[in-house]
Amino acid sequence: MEIMTDQRFRKTAKVFRAFVFIGMIVAALFFLVYFSIIGYAKILGPPPLAVPQSTIYMADDGTVIGESHTGEKRYWVPLKDISPDLVKATISIEDRNFYEHRGFDYKRIAGALLADLKAMAKVQGASTITQQYARNLYLSHDKTWKRKLTEAFYTLRLEMNYSKNEILEGYLNTIYYGSGAYGVQTASQYYFGKDARELTLGEASMLAGIPKGPSYYSPLTNEERANSRQQTILTAMETKGYIDQEEAKAAAAEKLTLVGKHPTESLGKAPYFQDAVQNELKYSLNLDERTIKLGGLKVYTTLDMKQQELAEEMVTEHITEDSEIQTGFISMDPKSGHVKAMVGGRDYEESPFNRAIQAVRQPGSTIKPLLYYAALEHGFTPTTTMKSELTTFRLEDGKTEYTPHNFNNKYANEEITMAQALAVSDNVFAVKTHLFLGQDVLVDTAKRFGLSSKMAQVPSLALGTSGVSVIEMASAYSMFANGGKYVEPVLIERVESHDGEVIYEHEEKGEQILEPELASVMNHMMTGMFDPKLNGYASVTGSTMTDEISRPYAGKSGSTNTDSWMIGYTPQLVSAVWTGYDKGKPIEKSNEKAFSKNVWVNFMEKAHEGVPATNFKTAKGTVGVFINPENGKIATANCPVKRLTYFKDGTEPQEYCTEHLDEGEQLQKPKDETEKKPDKKPWYKKIFGL
Template sequence: MRKWFGWIFILLLIPLFLFLLLSSGQAVESLKSIPAALDERIPLNQAPAVLNSYIKDSEGAVISELKTEGQNRIYVPASQIPPQMKELFLQSEDKRFYEHAGLDFEGTARALLVNARNNSLDQGGSTITQQLARNLYLNHDRTYNRKLSELLISVQLERKWSKEKILESYLNTIYFQNNIYGVGAAADYYFSKPLKALTTAQMAYLAAIPNNPSLYNPLKHPEKTKKRQERLLELLAERGMLTAGQLEEEKSRSIKLNLKKKQEPYPDYTDYVMEELKQAVKVKEKLTDPEQISQKTREWIQSGITIETYLSPFLQERMYRANEAYLTEGHQSAAVMIDHQTHQIVAMSGGNHYKKHEFNRAFQAYRQPGSAIKPLLDYVPYIETKKADKNSLINSDRLCIQEFCPENYSKKEYGWVTMEKAFSQSYNTPAVRMLKEVGIGRAMNYLKPFHFKGIAPSDGYAAALGGVETGVSPLELANAYTSFGNEGQYQPGRAIKRILAMDGTVLFEWRDRPVQVWSKQTNTVMRDLLQSVIKKGTGKKASFESAYLGGKTGTTSDYYDVWFSGLSDRYTASVWFGKDKNGSIQSIYDQGSHLRYWKMIMGGDEQAGADR
């Protein structure tokens, strides 16, 4: 009885409310009009629906679909929603949609009678506008308070939005069970097709679900979904959109679901894209607090953005083939490849058989770089300050700096040798002498533009040989080595090309500018030294026919970390082999797997095919 009385009360309030709403003046000028109050309380600036976002590769193909809050929603503009789909919902949910102003007295009265008879609130008599108000701004609690709020918002929607926009928004927010929202996502999930590619029978099958998503869940109750679908097709026929023959033909069509399987072909790369997205948000929104950055990043993703990237599927697949070719049980690997001509990160491997959201060794693993740091911390500062060249002499005998007494890998002394000899054979004592002569503070200044997180002056002279407390990531090292391909200038490599808002406008693009870290003369000397490593030094197994190849090996104590970082005339790549919890990989070092891996991803292995 109380429910029945409550519905009568709501129905009686509606005319009074509309009268007040339509009143153009007030007895007291200081009081706001109902419309003005609604504008203040319910601005409706934009619909807060959560939308899917996308990550695309360099060729424009979607490589990751981003969903938040457990909602899968693909927004489809009204112009791309077939007339049959619109009519299916108009006839089944709100036949007088274009006649009422958001509230349908006939529908409400009908619901009142049904609810009074059943002593329940099962029938809402809601218009499409009311359902949209509920989907966008409210919950689905069956209370009178929520119902009154729904009425207010519905009136405001009708005041502010066109009928076409209301219908468009409604069709993009209704629930299709299985975390699917909107007609676009429903077509994509249940049939693996865009909405415009569906048959009338398929559209009617989808339109059957929202009336009672649990009851008409096609994955559990396909026979019930099919039965309601046929009733909806009959409604289209009554509207003259299907002939009798077409009606029977559509009814007889077999409905075969083709559920879309989530595809994430390049999780290593897309996981890094999400990390770079946070950096973009930080720059765009001028934020510093990590929590605010994370919150704003979620808001961007929920708004339906498209993230265009520089990922090359060809190079990424080649990197995966290299992973398989040089995979051995018990060790891990990581690699990053950058087009240093354009500063684009084109491929990335986060580990063997990497899975989404795992620990990504390409940018999250900080390992001691060994001799791979020598070009940046020892040789560049020394050549730059001493004006040395590849033929300059350097002492390769033992030395001690207080209690630090490094040795060459062979335990031998070689006396005075050329810079090229010391570099290509990766002698240790010359590198330490260079750092000592330049000074740790001054040498470390050359690393500042690269923003290494795990190298600091406090690491002391051991840093000359890669003996740092924290370490470097493959991404950091690859980024720094790109300077050798750009005449000593540094500009960070980026995975993200640009970020587009849902309407296609550009939301963000990187505006990096190159920084001159060392002189062109120093860079010329360094390129000769790097080339000597592959031609006649520790990196010979990485050699192949190319206009230019140069690089540097790196090995830490007890063979815990094995590196090779180098470049061709176009690409720079860093490769790391090791174990997550440390452990010797001497056999891999002896076989030169890290060098052959680098060779393969750079296009020098016949298995990889010709480079592009």
């Protein structure tokens, strides 16, 4: 018996040693695997937290005008901008030990397993907030072992590399609340019409219950189930010590106002402008398309919604429905270059082609102010005269001839001033000026004004036969309005990333290109199109608008067989309108020829309502002289018509008009009809004669 016992003891010892040895091997393997996983997680570093987020576009007053997403509306907000009640409600119901565990709540896992075993079914979950966040970020919701193991690994990486508050913020911004609302900010706006930071305890406890079953617990689909879930959450918050019994009762009794509508559902305003902004983000800021559409950007634009709505209204009102005429419209602040309104066509859904930016059309006579500015630089003045008559020009090759025609083939058949030639849009005067200066001068001048389109050095260039875009012309005219500084059209003021970092901010520049004195002279010359004092063999081109304007405007209209333009400005605002057929069909109906002027004048008048009327400032170094507009000489008391005209100091005329004197009558010079800039010397220089 002793031998048997000894043998059994040795056998048992062997088995025990084997178990210990195997246990040590298993433990060693476990620790090896565990530390390998930890080491691998460390090597991989923090997993990226990027999720698709809606990019939103805002007007200059901060109102949202549109957004881009893939059906998942999500606006990221920092934890500090989320209601503390919502944070506490979420922790209480989803993961009450969130701040204590390291990603896995083992007690909760054990409890869930026991509950499942008793029920012989999956009745209780044990996923922590970190696990759910890992699933939302990187995985599908398939219930497979592979997905669960991958989820555990990502959970470990998140806990190793991010703080609890960073994980909680990410979770609250990615969880689904139903009806296309991802994250607390979108859900708060959808269900209650307010930001996440403004939620009351009643609203927060209601919202926190939805993610468990967005369609099942939504207060919009089943109020009874939603209220029951809310009560469960309030009880959990009370148990956790976040609120007391009285607060729980008050929250449960709170009357909630449900909205059930995304604030951006009806948006998509200024679609042509938004397209232009997206192109700016892509090609100027070099952002990739995914970042633009799903990067959660906040794009602060220059759009003025009042002007935008007004522009769209004027296009609809003044271009008749039965016409196939299209339009391009731009309004700009001439000092900053900020684009305030943009219309790229009559119907974006029918044609997203942006005629304000993409179309290149002949500008007609709207090119003449650039030509006459160049002429001023070369010694011309507003009173420089040339003969307006039917003229055939023989070009340098001696063979080619060119015969420009005035509108309706009307000519003065006498000399007229440059100021009047601009006001009545005399084509012969323009071509003569162009050829006198040299055909390369207008090409070079157009480049200085920011026109990038290729210009042909031909006599007809003076009549606007080389194509330009509406936005380029609005920018060019802005240089007159702001005293000669080039301002590039600006669509975007600032761009912020999803976490509020400023990734782009426009820096205002303003390179002086034009001589301020000559810009002032041109401003006054361009008011002539509205001034009947400059009527001659033809009426000024703005004569149909003079009864509608209530303030000083400068501008120029233009037309070709296929294009109709009106560009004009005040010191505060420039707007440019083009109308025509997309396929270049001739504009033959008289009412269609008037569309551009009608849109322009009505827009400008309404856009300036409530804004004090101001004259164009004259630059230092300019002088105003009353001129007889018929001959360009200094007007006298005998002249029936006289017009104040500005010149660069030293270039004003010296000869007085004598055409209106009776035989033997003495010349009566005006007492003081020359307006000079005030003496701006400091007081001490005046006193001491310095």
